[in-house]
Amino acid sequence: MPLRRSQRLTRRHQSPPDVPHVPEGLVPYLPPEIMGLVATHLEKSDLKQTRLVNSVCNALVTPLLFDQVYVSPRTKDLEVFTAITSRPQLAASVKKIIYDVSTFYELSHREYFELMFKEIRSIFYPFRRRSTHFTHPRRLAQLVRATESSSSQSLFDKYGNDAMVRKGFARWEELEEDEHACITMFYPTLCLGMFQLSNLRSVKMDDDVWDRGNRQVGLLIEDAQPILPSELNFTGSPLSRKWGTFHPRPVKPNFLDGLDRDRHLQLIIRALSKTRRRISFFDTGTHAVEGLSPHFFSRYGMEDRFPHQMIYSLWYLETLELQITPRKLHDHLQPQSTSLGFLPNLLSKLSGLKRLALIFTSTENMDLRQRHLLRDYDEPCYSYKDVFPRNVAWPRLFQFYIAGLAISGPDLYRLAFHQMPNLGRLWLSHIDLLQWRWEGFLSMLRLKPRWEVLGLQGIFRHRGGQWWPCHPDDEGEEMEKLDEYLSYITYGGQHPGLPVGPHDSTWESIIPEWFT
16 A cells, blocks of 8 residues: 555654664675675685685685686695585586696705705795895805805705705605505595586696795895795695695606606596596696697507597697797707697697797797897798698687798688687797798788787797898897787788888789799
8 A cells, every 4th residue: 555645754753763883893794796706806815714704605616716627746735626626516616627747756865955946946036136134044145145156066064964955855755655655545636626627617737836935035036025925825736735835846757767757648638538527728738848749749540449538538628829849858858759740630620719829939938138149040930731620710710820830822822711720829830831922921911901909029930041120230130020010910000020110001913923
């Protein structure tokens, strides 16, 4: 029954209800959607505390806190992985597996000290530059100062038997033995856990888990934060977070010691196939110094079982990042395979890809330096037919990064325009153009109506020699010249490869030698 006019006026003039008092230190009520947005900006340590507030906060924060899980053939990481995957609420939150492929290898006491010596020097180098002073244990402070002017050999006799060094070396040996002992139980434990990860969407093979903390120490030192680096708490695997800052970290996988990257990949693919997980992102470690060996693909034929397991596991991929490099054996490269086996067949099946990164040269991870210092182009290159199927298209592919490929101009044009018709982001690095000249191919890129991102990096060759966008002796100007080419492709104007004059951007069509 509607209220009378007098009742409505009376209610209108009443004072508003009292706002409930919120005790100091507590937040007022917020809708779950707002609290979820706030939680996305919290650090991991804050998320752990937020889970303890109440059941609502626990439900909101848990998917963010356990969205990724680390795994490795080590007891500590396997225990945490099992603890998470055995709880349905936590397992449902996991969307990404980070597979730590670094390894503890056999070291002598002296070798361990030499690695520790290098670790300390790399961490405290910014201290010396900025003359920043921190409070350290006396013995450690003496060792830090000694590393500035002495060699590791001369310091071993004095500091090699310190408690800190002995404790770290004992821990290294313990983890080396633990790693070898866990290899046999690693695969069944991995499969058992992955069976519970119904929302798994991403897998990354990472050998940089232990180095991130070291870089974070360097950033904090550069910012002159008055804290001791050994007290920092880094993100990463459960084992790496508790690792001593000044102690050596496990190295990238070496094919002579324990599991190499190829065997790691084989394990994770077999586990994905067995547990029938459908992932959309897969990265074999494209920022590593050494990637997969070429033999990994060439030793299998399509009649073997493993290629079909890999195709089945990666069928729904949207993002693939793959690096293949030759292995070094006593400073010499192993014989290069003539082909990459089933890789073209694998790529032909991944028609739903949106992002693809293929790296076929270790030069990609060398320190940046001027190209005039890298005249000898002896990096291995694969040809277009070794990598790509010719009559297959990727209609959804929008982002493409390729490094270390030998390809003709017409095939590169075909790849970028016809096999990848919706390509909008393109990075080219260390490419050997077998036909055409780079000036001609870059002018052809203007036929694409809109590029969102274009990148040219590393060394480029054409006609059997190195391509110099400017004169080889013009030190420091090469990157500027490449930027001019990128600007020309995007906005038009004067072609950087043409002499300065009143010519417009269509004048390159009368340079036939660019396309021979």
